[in-house]
Amino acid sequence: MENWFYHPHSSGLSIFLMGGWTFFAVYHILLYAKNRNSLYILYGLYLICIMGYQVTFLDNYYPFLKNKPFKFIASIPEFFAETSYLLYFVFALKFLRSSEEFPKWYYHIKRALILLSVYCLVTVIINIVFYRWTYATMAYHFFVIYILVLSVITYIMFFRSRHPLRFYIIIGSICLTFFSVLSLIFVLVYYNVNNYPEWVSSYLYLGYILETALFALGLGHYQYNIYQERNQSQNKLIQQLKENESLRFKIQQKLEFDVAQLSQQAxxxxxxxxxxxxxxxxxxxxxxxxxxxxxxxxxxxxxxxxxxxxxxxxxxxxxxxxxxxxxxxxxxxxxxxxxxxxxxxxxxxxxxxxxxxxxxxxxxxxxxxxxxxxxxxxxxxxxxxxxxxxxxxxxxxxxxxxxxxxxxxxxxxxxxxxxxxxxxxxxxxxxxxxxxxxxxxxxxxxxxxxxxxxxxxxxxxxxxxxxxxxxxxxxxxxxxxxxxxxxxxxxxxx
The missing domain is CATH 3.30.565.10 (Histidine kinase-like ATPase, C-terminal domain)
Known part of the structure; x- marks a missing residue:
């Protein structure tokens, strides 16, 4: 266990986690193809972005990740990190139906996310075209501060929500935010070191593991509620049909009796x-x-x-x-x-x-x-x-x-x-x-x-x-x- 924590890349822990995330990403994308519920595709894309971000840290440990497609992915870690946070916010807002419960808050947060998306897109284009990687690092630090402020505002709204599944989002969000910031602090401390210790990534992995597990449980609970509502609707419909059939049968019996009486009199x-x-x-x-x-x-x-x-x-x-x-x-x-x-x-x-x-x-x-x-x-x-x-x-x-x-x-x-x-x-x-x-x-x-x-x-x-x-x-x-x-x-x- 200690070896996994201090050496998550060389011990194989990181590649194991990526395999698990790949499975869950494909599973939720297939659920979206079946149900057309955007929550599933958002969660699947979020997991893909997490994996894209991790490729940067793994190419020195796994030779196959040095091939051209993976090499390009490894060159833009900021893109995957920023996109994962944006998808995370969109997923959480949609999961808790914030647009219905807090329309004004939702409106301003949505505009903030759109503005942040434009900022991220511009920085990624500058990085790819002009190779300004130093600027990319500075831009990413600004992005983290922006996201942290936006997270605090959003969490206030989440805590005020009355949605029955809100605690999956709240606890998962707190875990991810805490361990992400903790990991960033360690990176900044070791910034002048060419290769900062592997264990710094373990804190980020821990945040991802807790968050993805809670979100998966939340989606499962969400699906369970849908099945319960469907069963209740079916039971009500069956009961209504039985009542209609009983009423029809009584009327039919009465009318048949009347017809029989009249037929006797010709x-x-x-x-x-x-x-x-x-x-x-x-x-x-x-x-x-x-x-x-x-x-x-x-x-x-x-x-x-x-x-x-x-x-x-x-x-x-x-x-x-x-x-x-x-x-x-x-x-x-x-x-x-x-x-x-x-x-x-x-x-x-x-x-x-x-x-x-x-x-x-x-x-x-x-x-x-x-x-x-x-x-x-x-x-x-x-x-x-x-x-x-x-x-x-x-x-x-x-x-x-x-x-x-x-x-x-x-x-x-x-x-x-x-x-x-x-x-x-x-x-x-x-x-x-x-x-x-x-x-x-x-x-x-x-x-x-x-x-x-x-x-x-x-x-x-x-x-x-x-x-x-x-x-x-x-x-x-x-x-x-x-x-x-x-x-x-x-x-x-x-």
Whole structure:
């Protein structure tokens, strides 16, 4: 043990640690590829930077590190050291969700990190191009002082945090900072010595070991919490489905009893009325199920977005969207009285819903509604909330995952037979790519909204001149690349 501490390089301890860090880096990068959670890629890159920094101290002990790629890595240790600290801060801030709990602190710390990143990039370029290695050492000492001050400010915020996993970050940060500064002090003491003792690096290794171990435990705890939340959500969904099934079974038993009584009396007209009533009650159950399928976090996220405007002192925007949110809730509650509604009311709900969801995407969606003037939207009836599931799909499975321009349009046309065709068109990533992303996710949420809507449209079309229909169309260019998705909903004239 004593030999490892005083001779970490020549004893093989350092190369052993690099092997362990390599394993953990690859593991977390693979986790990112599976879950698309940036915490994993940040941690993996952080470990890579730690290893890049250590190559400088190991090339005299391991001949293979003197090859060209490793030789270049060894020539820029400051780059890896500075980048590792920057990644460390970004990881810690994201892990504790500081942007939500301390938005003002987060804003200033983020600007400080951006400024420091520019400074580090400039110094690295000067070092590589002009070979000013003395300047690089001085710049690195300034960087350490800057980071130390920034660490103290950030730790104050971390100590004030109420995040349940904050102590993993706090203790790990203190360990890394303490041993890093201690190691730097020893380096400065032995600065005039050509080769300062190996044991100086042991303090830095100790800080890295404690910090990486605590961060790994924190990520494990974080993943455990996600699984717990998923299991709780699944249990609630199963319980809700059981209650719905029990209610449906009771209604079905009652209606079957009524039908049996009427069949004994051979009253076909009453039997038909019972069937109609049965279908109506089932339709009402479907409407209730559809409302319960709306994302349970919708209200929370909408209020959170409005809260962001209040925190940023954008009172006008906050009042504007709060009015829209209250109006949407009022209209949804009003629609619960009737299974069907007029087209104008459905369009109002659709506009309000898209506007509110657009807040969470920084109003990046260009939304248009085009209505044929031949349609009497104040009299034409449609199933209530028929558009919401398709608008939700277009926004969160198509547009939210798309970079660049985002467009969503709602086109309503009157056909020759007085039927109405409603088209929902988006320029998102397309259904195939959205399905691939969904398949990669660990936490999958099954939605019955579209299936329920199809069944409700069939019930609505019952006894009408023509049936309703729903068709999904993939929009492709000449090279078979996705341009988005169009959903055509045919509503028969009542």
């Amino acid at each position: 009253e076909k007209d009453k039997i038909e009325n019972i069937k109609i009533r049965y279908q109506k009650e089932l339709a009402e159950l479907k409407v209730s199920a559809l409302r319960s399928q709306m994302n349970p976090h919708f209200i929370f996220n909408s209020l959170n977005s409005i809260k962001r405007y209040i925190i940023d002192n954008e009172q006008e925007n906050a009042v504007y969207y709060l009015n829209k949110f209250s109006k949407l809730i009022r209209k949804i509650l009003s629609s619960s009285v009737e299974v069907n509604t007029i087209l104008s009311e459905e369009l109002d709900i659709a506009k309000l819903y898209v506007n509110i969801e657009n807040i969470r995407l920084d109003n990046s969606i260009e939304f248009k509604v085009i209505v044929d003037q031949k349609i009497g939207i104040e009299t034409f009836k449609v199933p209530s909330l028929i558009l919401q599931p398709f608008l939700e799909n277009a926004i969160w499975h198509g547009l939210s995952l798309k970079k660049g321009e985002r467009k969503l349009s709602l086109e309503i046309k009157k056909l020759e037979n007085d039927n109405v065709l409603i088209s929902i068109i988006d320029n998102g990533i397309g259904r195939q790519r959205a399905q691939k992303i969904k398949d990669k996710k660990i936490h999958k949420r099954q939605s019955f909204g579209i299936a329920i809507t199809k069944e409700r449209l069939q019930n609505f079309s019952y006894n009408l001149k023509s049936p309703g229909s729903i068709e999904f169309i993939d929009l492709l260019d000449a090279n078979k690349q996705s341009l988005g998705t169009r959903v055509d909903i045919l509503i028969p004239y009542e």
